[in-house]
Amino acid sequence: MKIFTTDVALNNIDTDILAVGVHSGDAKILNKLDKTFGAQFRGILVNNKFSGEFGEMVDCRIDGARADRILLFGLGEGNTTTETLRRFTGKCASFANKNKAESIALSIPSLDISQTNIEAIAESLWLSNYRFLKYKSSGGDEKPKLKRATIITSIDKETFDRAVKSAAVSTLGVTLARDLVNEPSNIVTPKYLVDTALNIAEASDKIEVGILEEKHLIVNNFGAILAVAKGSIEMPYLIHLVYKPEKPKLRVAVVGKGITFDSGGVSIKPSDKMDDMKIDMAGAASVLGLFRSLSLTHIPIEVHGVIPTCENMPSGGATKPGDVVRAYNNKTIEILNTDAEGRLVLADALSYVSKNFFPNVIIELSTLTGACLVALGEKIAGLMTDSDDLSKQLQVASNTTGEELWRLPMVNDYKEKMKSDIADIKNITEDRFAGAIMGGLFLREFVPEEIKFAHIDIAGPAWEKKGDLGYIPKGATGFGVRLLMEYLEKVST
Secondary structure: OEEEEEOOOHHHOOOOEEEEEEOOOOHHHHHHHHHHHOHHHHHHHHHHOOOOOOOOEEEEOOOOOOOOEEEEEEOOOOOOOHHHHHHHHHHHHHHHHHOOOOEEEEEOOOOOOOHHHHHHHHHHHHHHOOOOOOOOOOOOOOOOOOOEEEEEOOOOHHHHHHHHHHHHHHHHHHHHHHHHHHOOOOOOOHHHHHHHHHHHHHOOOOEEEEEEOHHHHHHOOOHHHHHHHOOOOOOOEEEEEEEOOOOOOOEEEEEEOEEEEEOOOOOOOOOOOHHHHHHHHHHHHHHHHHHHHHOOOOOOOEEEEEEEEEEEOOOOOOOOOOEEEEOOOOOEEEEOOOOOOHHHHHHHHHHHHHHHHOOOEEEEEEOOOHHHHHHHOOOOEEEEEOOHHHHHHHHHHHHHHOOOEEEOOOOHHHHHHHOOOOOOEEOOOOOOOOHHHHHHHHHHOOOOOOOEEEEEEOOOOOEEOOOOOOOOOOEEOOOOHHHHHHHHHHHOO
């Protein structure tokens, strides 16, 4: 889809659909639209009892307007946030695609247009057009028809182009992450993630990559990753991507869980919805998506992307409940439940990047616990950190990108529950209380206190079941790519 800008009058826009956003009770704008389109418009408003509630839509045709159809869209009360813009744009784009429109124009007459707002609209337009149709024999009806979008604004062309370019960069990363998570696990194996990382590095002179294969993991004592991988015929890997500008201001590591299929191992999951467990590498997908976007930027921060990847399967050679393994940092772990495998592979990855590169900040993303999904639902990720500064920075980024975070406490008193009778630590506790927090506390044990650390549990928002936001269709969301890009951009200024 190509995106343009214009400042011509609304009744002179030549487009299939003209979408106009109006806040609830904004009589001034309604009067202005009434003057633009004439008495017919006023009658349509009255007949449809348009109030401006968010999501309310009136679809009409008006004599004299060059647009084939006009879509009046309610924005609700209050300020127009970037997320409001994304949802407005996404729903309008969905309406356009449903009606097989090839062009759309978007206008919010009351909006103070800025680069950030244009970027949000452009992001939503492209993300709304995403579909995963690779395995559809005939996906013609589902394929989006939108080819052209026009944002009606008086913003200068240089700022507009800068905003659209920035949106394109982040959207490429999100699209890659969505594709990886949507693919079935017989395609996206650990080796597939390795190949994806190699392709990203090969396509950019800004990215380097190192791959630790099974023999390297054995020699270098990555005992936790190897324990999880034992039950599968797929080989485990540790992927290490590096984006390194000439004079970096900070060194940040992002770590993503890469379990390409999680059966639970010997502690096998119920068969119902086990097919969903292909998404257990969504954290890894977000890291790969981030590096796809980073390859097109000039952010002055050294970024390390670390992905421990393997399958978690049951077999005669699989790790058993009660086994003890030694992690990369020499800490021993009693594995009481093989289905708590994500924290095991992440323990090695966190230890590795901490010991060898000592970043200023480590941010880790994983579909770690069902408990976080129970606590916060499908839309919100759990944020766990003992750094108020890092929490604030991530929350600010979240407010801009609309990828919601909710901070959960790192309760030090709960650490007692993780003590093992025969090892340094155990991977689950005897009770089911505070499951999401316990996951964060476990991971914190593998990062030195001097390093700022944040664990983001994306078990809920990594996958969308309804597609009711417009710009996030059903399936993989690519949650975290835009959030991390926004965080890196802000801390670099």
